Amino acid sequence: MSKFKYTDENEKEFQRLLKKYPNSDAMMLPGLWLVQEQEGWVSPDAMIFMADRLGKSPVEVHSFATFYTMFNLKPIGTYHIELCKTLSCMLMGAHELKKFIKETIGIEPGQTSEDGKFHFSEVECQGACGGAPMIALNNEYHEKMSVEKLKNIIQECKNEC
Numbered sequence: 501m502s503k504f505k506y507t508d509e510n511e512k513e514f515q516r517l518l519k520k521y522p523n524s525d526a527m528m529l530p531g532l533w534l535v536q537e538q539e540g541w542v543s544p545d546a547m548i549f550m551a552d553r554l555g556k557s558p559v560e561v562h563s564f565a566t567f568y569t570m571f572n573l574k575p576i577g578t579y580h581i582e583l584c585k586t587l588s589c590m591l592m593g594a595h596e597l598k599k600f601i602k603e604t605i606g607i608e609p610g611q612t613s614e615d616g617k618f619h620f621s622e623v624e625c626q627g628a629c630g631g632a633p634m635i636a637l638n639n640e641y642h643e644k645m646s647v648e649k650l651k652n653i654i655q656e657c658k659n660e661c
């Protein structure tokens with residue numbers, strides 16, 4: 501039995517989605533996405549919850565969640581910085597942004613800062629190549645990014661915490 505529960509709002513959304521998707525396989529992605537929006541990551545407990553809700557085994561849910569790189573399988577920082585590492589963004593300066601993140605926050609891709617505020621991921625093309633280089637901060641896109649703009653964004657995040 502899982503201790504994880506959707507919030508009332510997410511439970512309503514889950515019920516709405518259940519009517520929209522044809523079967524439990526198709527519901528796995530939106531169901532886990534709701535979990536991640538709520539918790540910031542998909543815990544083993546939440547996988548058991550999802551298995552119960554969709555009539556799957558926990559192993560099936562685990563296989564699914566680990567296949568998709570967008571699911572965080574451990575807790576991440578308050579601010580999740582995703583930097584695109586694909587061609588257009590690399591050509592337009594993603595490397596400098598990566599270097600800046602390392603110098604200012606002290607983290608490499610896959611790491612969370614010691615204070616738990618920031619988590620840094622490198623991701624494949626996010627479909628915003630026209631705005632390269634881009635980062636996503638907690639899923640919100642910031643295009644035509646520069647070191648100066650990133651410096652301000654990071655400072656704003658630090659001020660908010």
Ligand code: FES
Pocket residue numbers: 584585586587588589590624625626627628629630632634
């Ligand atoms: S290459 Fe970065 S968004 Fe497409």
